[in-house]
Amino acid sequence: MSTHATDNRTRVAVLGIGIMGQPIAANLAQAGFAVSAWNRTPGKAEPLADHGVLVAASAAEAVADADVVLTILTDADAVLSAMGAALPSMPEGAVWIQASTVGERVDDLVAFADSHALRFVDAPVQGTRKPAEDGTLLVICAADPLLRPVVQPVFDAIGSRTLWVAETSSQGTASRLKIATHTYVAGLTHAVGEALAMATALGVAPQLVVDAMAGGPLDCGFMRGKASVIIDNDYAASFTVDNSIKDAHIVLRAAERHGVVVDCTRAGLSRYERLSAAGYGDSDMAATYLASFVGEDGSVLSPIPEATAPYVHATS
Numbered sequence: 477m478s479t480h481a482t483d484n485r486t487r488v489a490v491l492g493i494g495i496m497g498q499p500i501a502a503n504l505a506q507a508g509f510a511v512s513a514w515n516r517t518p519g520k521a522e523p524l525a526d527h528g529v530l531v532a533a534s535a536a537e538a539v540a541d542a543d544v545v546l547t548i549l550t551d552a553d554a555v556l557s558a559m560g561a562a563l564p565s566m567p568e569g570a571v572w573i574q575a576s577t578v579g580e581r582v583d584d585l586v587a588f589a590d591s592h593a594l595r596f597v598d599a600p601v602q603g604t605r606k607p608a609e610d611g612t613l614l615v616i617c618a619a620d621p622l623l624r625p626v627v628q629p630v631f632d633a634i635g636s637r638t639l640w641v642a643e644t645s646s647q648g649t650a651s652r653l654k655i656a657t658h659t660y661v662a663g664l665t666h667a668v669g670e671a672l673a674m675a676t677a678l679g680v681a682p683q684l685v686v687d688a689m690a691g692g693p694l695d696c697g698f699m700r701g702k703a704s705v706i707i708d709n710d711y712a713a714s715f716t717v718d719n720s721i722k723d724a725h726i727v728l729r730a731a732e733r734h735g736v737v738v739d740c741t742r743a744g745l746s747r748y749e750r751l752s753a754a755g756y757g758d759s760d761m762a763a764t765y766l767a768s769f770v771g772e773d774g775s776v777l778s779p780i781p782e783a784t785a786p787y788v789h790a791t792s
Contacts, residue, residue, distance in 0.1 A: 485510045486510070486543050486544065486626075487542050487544070488512075489538040490513045491515075491547045491548070492550075493513050494515070494520065494549075495716075496604075498521075499605070499608040501513045501527070502529070503609075503633050505529050506633075511527075511529045512530040512537075512539075513530070514533075539562040540567075542567065543626070544571045544626065547574050547576055548576055548601075551577075552581030554576075555574065571623060571627060573630065575600055575615075576600065577726065578600075579652075579655050579723075580652065580730055582651035585598075596619075596645050597627055598648055600651050601614065601635065611633065611636070612636040615635040617631070617650055618642035618647070619644070620644060658723050659727050661698070662727075662741060664698060664702075665720075668762070669747075669763075669766075672765055673768035682706065683703075686703045705760055711760045711763050716757065718752055747764050750770045750772065751766060751770060
């Protein structure tokens with residue numbers, strides 16, 4: 477970490493170099509921050525060296541001289557594990573930006589921060605791989621206003637908009653809002669998948685569904701993006717099926733705790749669980765289209781119709 481020791485730039489340590497963490501770290505480096513990065517699987521972080529990022533061998537090494545520590549990991553347990561390992565090396569006064577999707581387990585992270593006198597910022601990000609690469613994520617943030625001058629430049633480097641939802645992180649307001657927004661995202665994804673599956677089964681080119689929505693109140697960039705994944709039959713993950721399963725469980729746990737019935741989320745989880753059982757766990761969440769052709773036991777109906785089929789059912 478000596479490379480950063482004499483660097484006057486803000487030093488940011490990114491813990492978690494996955495689909496989201498890798499472009500976040502690269503964008504921070506491009507914006508002029510001195511960035512260190514750590515990942516449990518080191519090979520995923522190594523390409524960041526080409527962006528001027530210091531790839532650390534451990535979480536403790538990554539945070540050793542950090543002004544800001546940003547966690548972007550799979551779940552709350554992974555975050556607590558990484559922060560527990562990093563804690564002995566964290567400089568006094570470093571700010572911890574927690575950007576992972578952890579649901580109401582944010583309370584455990586707040587408790588961890590409080591018990592170790594850490595300056596905690598609840599800031600889950602909304603978006604998938606492409607917005608992360610483009611630096612156009614939505615950052616949902618709850619934090620002490622006194623921390624804004626420190627964290628806002630970081631948010632500006634990774635996102636196009638910051639939504640400040642509370643002036644304290646202690647209530648986990650940002651992470652709780654993320655539960656609600658994910659409920660919408662998942663429902664919209666399944667709606668696109670099922671609509672295109674119905675078109676395919678009826679002998680209608682799925683692109684016509686997109687064309688029918690174009691320019692109207694039901695048109696949106698997310699719908700068009702997920703439809704393109706399906707029509708191009710390219711399920712390289714922007715956000716995986718298995719991560720969608722994890723997030724669906726976050727929604728369902730919160731719903732049960734607060735007495736809310738979320739039938740669509742439960743049905744969507746069933747679709748994703750069938751896909752994962754059929755070997756599609758690492759595919760993009762738009763693979764919900766394929767779930768329409770996967771049996772309840774996880775068996776794939778053969779053959780799965782291709783959404784690209786250029787045919788339209790003849791009319792009389």
